[in-house]
Amino acid sequence: MIMKREWCSLLLIFCFYNGCWAQFSLSRGGVARLDSVLRRDMGKPGVVLAISSGNELIYEKAMGLASLEWNTPMTSDAVFEAGSVSKQFTAATVLKLIEQKRLSLDDDVRKYVPELPDYGEEITIRHLLTMTSGLRDWRNITYLMGKATFACAYSQSDALEIICRQRELNFAPGTKYSYSNSNYDLLSIIVYRITKEPFVKFSTREVLDPVGFMHAKWRDNALEVVTKKVDSYRFSEAANRYFTQDLLERTHGAAGMLVTAADLIKWSNHWASGKFGETLGKLRETRGRLIDGSEIAYAYGGVRVTNLGRLREVTHSGLVAGYRAWLAYYPEAEVSVACLTNDRSFEIAKVRNIIGELLTGERLAEPKSLVAMSPSQLADLRGIYKGVDHFQCFEIKTDGAVAVIGKDTLGAIAKDTLVSGHTTYILKPEGTIAVHAADEVREYKKVNAYNPTEKDLKALEGRYVNDELSLDLELKVKDGKLVAYRKAHDSMTLNPTYEDGHEAGFYTLSNGLRALFAFTRSRDGHMGLTVSIPRAEHFSFTKH
Known part of the structure; x- marks a missing residue:
């Protein structure tokens, strides 16, 4: 009984009756648990957490450092990159055009982006919003090209050029869900082409201004000086220290919003109060549906609509450079939560677990009962x-x-x-x-498993070309290993992994992303190569 009372003392103070949640506030135990997960060791990057109940801000704290170089403490009004949390702002802009009847969910994307290849099956606005288009993720593609987005300043036109150069999809539109940033960067381009004005200008007027943000805005230039914007960092386990993680972003749609935690709470509460209207509110939380009729969690509003115990959760997370972001809304409890950090290694999932436990009374982080395996x-x-x-x-x-x-x-x-x-x-x-x-x-x-001889590896040597990536690879055996060279100083060691009939697979890392090289030999002796990375699959290379 004592243990039960101790656990209950950590819960948010509320009551549930007649199917409705009453207004609540945080208990001392709940505050202590949240403080403990935010607390940072000396000299570490920081985190900001804000929570509202109804329209009342009931928790807002900042811990850690905004700048390691200057030992500057984090503040609750610090500005962060929102990463993929930006997608819901892009989706809201698109939903505005749908409300204005200037766009339809079932419009063919090629109506607005005719330079996109004809894949034989129609890709619609609906597919883009719900991540069911099958489009390869152009950002991941840059990792394979050897010019990753974290190292190069890509523009919107650069993104479009890479997307439109892809002759294949990951899958047929509407048949599967697969997260791809290409969807939302294309949506911002479509907004521009319909409205005849810059995406940032239209989105700011139609979506951001009505909310009345203090700081939130679209980033126009990664090099612009932004008051109170924090630096971002990544922790290297090998070096056992932090490094700066620069951002060179110049695109909008999949990312690009600059926000504070209070801004995100205000955004969430604006939707919760129905201030965008009933039509947009319903569309925002309408989950996608595949051709086979199955429903997915990703909704038209650039959010995931799932369940957390007996509560519905409307949420999205974001990661760009060393910035992480998370925004969640629990409609039945009328609770909004925003968490922002400039530490790439910070585990926001721990914050979510505690929030979930406080809201539901269930220990979400505990493992399920396991059974022994013989x-x-x-x-x-x-x-x-x-x-x-x-x-x-x-x-x-x-x-x-x-x-x-x-x-x-x-x-x-x-x-x-x-x-x-x-x-x-x-x-x-x-x-x-x-x-x-x-x-x-x-x-x-x-x-x-594949255990090739050096003779086997030698047979794979040669020059391989793929024009979708504008990439030439020179494969050579060096010190008993097969190595793929993009340039003399830019190489990937291919590690033999599997064999399956006439196919031999090798794994490697390309700018930190795992890549699979699959070699096949045809009956006439011709050697083929297919390379795949997460969210961008099946690049066919021709051997010269």
Whole structure:
């Protein structure tokens, strides 16, 4: 009974009756828990957390540093890059055009962007808003090109040129969900082409100004001096210290908003109060639907609509350079939460877990009850798995009595079900594994490990070209390893991973993103190469 009272003392003080949540405030225990997760060691970047109940701000605190170089303390009105939290501002701008009947959810994107290739199936505005278009993510593509977005200042026209150079999709429009920044950067271009005025100008007048922000605005120039904007940082485990993480962004749509935590709370409450109107309010939280009729969490408003216990959660997170952002709204409780940090390594998920526990009374961070796996089950599970209808793979190893993928432990919650964080692995009778992560479900099959001889590697040497990437790769064997050279000083070591019939797969890192190189030899002896990275798959290279 004592333990129960201690746990209840940490909850938000509220009551639930007749299906409605009453106004509540934070208890001392709740405040202490939030303070503890925000508390930063001396010399670390900072974090700001704001929470409102109804329209009342009930928690707003800043901890850590805004600048490591100057040892400047973080303040609650500090300005951050919102990253992908910006998508809901872009979506609101698009929904405004739909409300004004200047645009329709079912309009063909090529009506406004005719330079986009004809993929044989129509891509609509609806597909862009709900991440179901199949478009490759142009930002990830730059990592493979050797000119990653974190190192180059891409403009909106640069983004459009890369998107329109892609001759293939990741999948047919409407058949799957896959997060891609290309969708929202295209939407901002479409707004410009419809309105005949810059996206930033139209969005500011129609969407930002009515809210009455103190600081929030679209970033026009990454080099502009912005009052109270914090620097961003990333922690290097190898060096055991922080480094600055510069931002060179010059695009809008998928990212680009500058905000404070109070701004995000004001934005959330503006929607909650119905000030954008009933039509837009409903559209914003209407979840996408695939061709097979299944509903996904990603909604027309650039937010994810999911459940947190018995509460509905309207949320989105963001990551750009060393900035992380998270905004969530819980309609039944009328609670809005905004968290911003300039530390790329800060785990905002811990904040969400505590918020969830305070709201629902459930210990969300606790693992589900696990079942033991026998030695024979672990032995059967060990091995390399390759995507059945896509181009990624992973290896399951065992560490004592548990299965692991990299550093992540897989816990068995049933004979045929494993979990790691929010990802579920379903072991199917035919021997494949269905991996469920967010709204994505991908199937993998077991393949053999690949242990090539130096002669095998030599047969893969040569020059490979792909014009979608404007990329020439020179493959050479060096010190017993196959190495892909973009330039003499820019190379990737390819690590042999699997073989599947006439296909041999190699994994590597391209500017920090995992890339899969799959070589196939045809019956006439011709060597083919396909390269895939997350959110951008199946780039076919021709050997010269």
